[in-house]
Amino acid sequence: MKADKPHSPASAPAEKPAHFIRKIIADDVGAGKAKVLTRFPPEPNGYLHIGHAKSICLNFSMGEEFGGACNLRFDDTNPEKEEHEFIQSIQEDVRWLGFDWKAPVHFASEYFDQLYEWAIHLIKEGKAYVCHLSPDETREYRGTLTEPGRDSPYRNRSIDENLSLLEQMRSGALPEGTCVLRAKIDMASPNINMRDPAMYRIRHAQHHQTGDKWKIYPTYDYTHGQSDAIEGITHSICTLEFEDHKPLYDWYLDNLPVPSRPRQYEFARLNLNYTVMSKRKLKQLVDEKHVHGWDDPRMPTLSGYRRRGYTPAAIKNFCDMVGVARSNSVVDVGMLEFAIRDDLDKHAPRAMCVMSPLKVVITNFEAGKVESLSAANHPQHEEMGKRELPFTRELFIDKNDFREVAEKDFKRLVLGQEVRLRNAYVIRANEVVKNSSGEIVELHCTYDPDTHGKNPADGRKVKGVIHWVSATHCVDAEVRLYDRLFTAEAPEADRDKSFLELINPNSLTVLKNCKAEASLANAAPEARFQFEREGYFCADRFDSKPGKPVFNRTIGLRDTFGK
Ligand code: ATP
Ligand code: MG
Numbered sequence: 001m002k003a004d005k006p007h008s009p010a011s012a013p014a015e016k017p018a019h020f021i022r023k024i025i026a027d028d029v030g031a032g033k034a035k036v037l038t039r040f041p042p043e044p045n046g047y048l049h050i051g052h053a054k055s056i057c058l059n060f061s062m063g064e065e066f067g068g069a070c071n072l073r074f075d076d077t078n079p080e081k082e083e084h085e086f087i088q089s090i091q092e093d094v095r096w097l098g099f100d101w102k103a104p105v106h107f108a109s110e111y112f113d114q115l116y117e118w119a120i121h122l123i124k125e126g127k128a129y130v131c132h133l134s135p136d137e138t139r140e141y142r143g144t145l146t147e148p149g150r151d152s153p154y155r156n157r158s159i160d161e162n163l164s165l166l167e168q169m170r171s172g173a174l175p176e177g178t179c180v181l182r183a184k185i186d187m188a189s190p191n192i193n194m195r196d197p198a199m200y201r202i203r204h205a206q207h208h209q210t211g212d213k214w215k216i217y218p219t220y221d222y223t224h225g226q227s228d229a230i231e232g233i234t235h236s237i238c239t240l241e242f243e244d245h246k247p248l249y250d251w252y253l254d255n256l257p258v259p260s261r262p263r264q265y266e267f268a269r270l271n272l273n274y275t276v277m278s279k280r281k282l283k284q285l286v287d288e289k290h291v292h293g294w295d296d297p298r299m300p301t302l303s304g305y306r307r308r309g310y311t312p313a314a315i316k317n318f319c320d321m322v323g324v325a326r327s328n329s330v331v332d333v334g335m336l337e338f339a340i341r342d343d344l345d346k347h348a349p350r351a352m353c354v355m356s357p358l359k360v361v362i363t364n365f366e367a368g369k370v371e372s373l374s375a376a377n378h379p380q381h382e383e384m385g386k387r388e389l390p391f392t393r394e395l396f397i398d399k400n401d402f403r404e405v406a407e408k409d410f411k412r413l414v415l416g417q418e419v420r421l422r423n424a425y426v427i428r429a430n431e432v433v434k435n436s437s438g439e440i441v442e443l444h445c446t447y448d449p450d451t452h453g454k455n456p457a458d459g460r461k462v463k464g465v466i467h468w469v470s471a472t473h474c475v476d477a478e479v480r481l482y483d484r485l486f487t488a489e490a491p492e493a494d495r496d497k498s499f500l501e502l503i504n505p506n507s508l509t510v511l512k513n514c515k516a517e518a519s520l521a522n523a524a525p526e527a528r529f530q531f532e533r534e535g536y537f538c539a540d541r542f543d544s545k546p547g548k549p550v551f552n553r554t555i556g557l558r559d560t561f562g563k
Helices: 020-030 050-065 084-097 108-124 135-142 159-171 220-231 240-255 279-287 302-308 312-322 333-347
Strands: 037-040 069-074 128-131 180-183 198-202 216-218 235-239 263-267 270-272 329-331 357-362 371-376 386-391 394-398 418-421 426-434 440-448 475-482 508-516 528-531 535-539 550-555
Touching: 020 050, 020 235, 020 263, 037 050, 037 220, 037 235, 050 069, 050 084, 050 235, 050 270, 050 302, 050 312, 069 084, 069 108, 069 220, 084 302, 084 312, 108 128, 108 159, 108 180, 108 198, 108 216, 108 220, 128 159, 159 198, 180 240, 198 220, 220 235, 220 240, 235 240, 240 263, 302 550, 312 333, 329 333, 333 528, 333 535, 333 550, 357 508, 528 550
Parallel strands: 037 069, 235 263, 270 329, 357 440, 475 550
Antiparallel strands: 128 180, 180 198, 198 216, 357 394, 371 386, 418 426, 426 440, 475 508, 528 535, 535 550
């Protein structure tokens, strides 16, 4: 499986990609069509994921670009599934991405009264009827892709009988499942969606917006286009699976006295490898506690990416790179990782944090003395300033950066040899201190005071550079190393294994005993850094506290997955 486009530079393209939806809208606007109004219509039954981001970027940017706007409309035709938490999180995530909808927020349920009136209108026109076929019978009458359907025996009920039955459905007089209201279109249509589709079902359920007012609920197909028309949506952009529903979308609009005429356009949904995107499966991951919630940094949700340290700019750039097409494909998650790495490389200040600390004593540096060194926050951006780095007799380096004996290509610290401490001096390892079980617990080193910011005067070469922190000034930090949640490229496609069996057992490693440089002690929630030689990290927006920082690994410095 390949990305549908090669990795291109992630910096915002000067010219917006000329995709077909932009072209359609530009042509409409050129032809004098009224102001562009799009909408983003999530069902509030989960958190938004990266696929939604593609739809959000498309809908909101089209609205903005053409001097119009985009509505946020909760598609809440399904009374039982929705939850308040989802309504809140969806709004927060859209705002976080940097978009704002045309106030107020809409709910499809606002239009239930109007939709009901229009149902009566269709009955009176002889274009809708109440059908008492059971679900099994309905299926049987519907026909197949190769065979036409048959008319329901209830299809030619009188208008009065239909009106009276619909009223009984509405008032709660009829139990759930007794009957449905169907549009009377064409049981022989080659498009199965046109074979007298359901408009209303009886549901004696509580709805979070309308309470127990309604005992019947409209179907998505009957609701969507009419909601678009009521709001004055000009371009109703949806994913390809709605292509076959378009004749029905148009049929309702053609047969109802709607106040405006929206048009539906379809584009391919985003699929990412190594990622599960179905809301049902994401919910299962949360409910069965395979992850720590919808905003777990391993989740492909916007709130998960946010917590992990992804930036809105990187996500929007990624959506631009993916483009808008009309054929389905699977995008390489490496492209998303490329986008975030690219953004953070440019904008994240540098810092040092030792993941697996080993004490170093600089024996020729006076105890108690603190030498204040300074380091640039970004190697290319002077305007990002400098920070103070205290240098002291006791330091920490990473255990993995020291060997008693090593191959020639080990460019770090080896007993009896030298290495440069990043932003500081060259040190030499002279002696190893071990505990009773033979583990190295301390190194005794000397530093060369004449090597700050310059090479040794005698011309000897010191190749390696390692990071470090002052043992007396550093702050204890918890670091959470995240990796991809799935080991398989197509976790939903395996015939023999459930996606749950393909969860990466090493998707989270928690390091409790890390040593971060002093400047990181009070890192603001969501502050992002490049920890030199380690990767990009973000202060956890909920768990990181002043003096007790918690950092989430957003992404490594380069792509090492599977290596
Ligand atoms: P599910 O079937 O899992 O509930 P959905 O696609 O119905 O998912 P909605 O909340 O209804 O989810 O989606 C809101 C909007 O986001 C819709 O317009 C939908 O087309 C779009 N969308 C959802 N998933 C993707 C995706 N992977 N790529 C692009 N757009 C998407
Ligand atoms: Mg949906």
